Amino acid sequence: MGFFDKIKGAVHAVTGGAATVEIQYAERVTAGQAVPVKVTVTSKGAEIKSKGVFVDFRGVERVTISKRDDSNLSQDYHRSADHSAQQFQLCGEFVLGAGESRVVEGTINLPSSLQPSFEGRFTKNVYEVQGRLEAKGNDPDSGWKPMRVVVPA
Numbered sequence: 001m002g003f004f005d006k007i008k009g010a011v012h013a014v015t016g017g018a019a020t021v022e023i024q025y026a027e028r029v030t031a032g033q034a035v036p037v038k039v040t041v042t043s044k045g046a047e048i049k050s051k052g053v054f055v056d057f058r059g060v061e062r063v064t065i066s067k068r069d070d071s072n073l074s075q076d077y078h079r080s081a082d083h084s085a086q087q088f089q090l091c092g093e094f095v096l097g098a099g100e101s102r103v104v105e106g107t108i109n110l111p112s113s114l115q116p117s118f119e120g121r122f123t124k125n126v127y128e129v130q131g132r133l134e135a136k137g138n139d140p141d142s143g144w145k146p147m148r149v150v151v152p153a
Contacts, residue, residue, distance in 0.1 A: 018044055018048055018137070018140060019042060019135070020044065021040070021041050021132065021133055021141050021142045022039070023038070023039050023129065023142040023145060025037045025038075025129060025145075025147065027146065027147060028147075029110060029148070029149055031111065031112050031116070031149055031152070032110060032111065032114075033109075034109050035107060035108050035109075036105070037055050037105070037129070038103060038104070038105045039055065039090060039103070039104045039105075039142075041104070041131075042101040042102075043096045043100050043101075045098060045099065046098055047095060047096065047097055048095070048096040048135050050093060050094055050095070050135050051093055051135065052089050052090070052093060053089070053091050053102075053104040053132070053133055053134075054090065054132045054134060055088045055132070056085075056087050056088075056130050056132055056141075057084070057085070057086045057108060057110070057129050058082055058084060058085045058086075058128055059082065059125065059126070059128075059149075060080050060081070060127075060128065061080065061083055061123065062078075062080040062124045063078070063079045063080070064076065065077040065122050084114060084127070086111075088108040088109075110149070114127075114149050114151070116149055116150055117148045117150070127147045127149045128145060128147060129144070130142050130145060
């Protein structure tokens with residue numbers, strides 16, 4: 001491994017680019033139920049010492065009002081607030097070899113108190129999940145993916 005390879009490896013560790021992370025899950029789920037998930041992590045080159053694979057879940061309320069819809073506004077109004085956040089550990093520490101992939105399956109248990117997903121004219125209540133490989137530096141992740149939550153009738 002040359003000097004520039006070492007630099008490149010350090011940059012990937014800092015930026016989260018040392019691995020790719022993909023998550024599979026049901027996009028429509030019911031509050032209070034267990035949701036099966038599958039996270040696939042793949043090293044992009046160097047060996048990675050991981051502290052585990054996690055699934056992050058969050059709920060966000062977003063409000064957007066265009067200045068065209070309200071004459072009192074001089075600019076568009078945007079606000080958001082996280083109202084639900086949970087972290088689920090699917091597996092513990094392991095070493096991912098250079099170029100190696102690992103598939104981790106598990107379940108996340110959603111609280112029964114969640115409000116349903118909805119999208120109105122000015123407000124949205126959205127839920128998102130991401131798979132994440134906890135490692136030194138910036139954790140590689142799948143990015144936030146939408147999840148629609150319904151409540152039991």
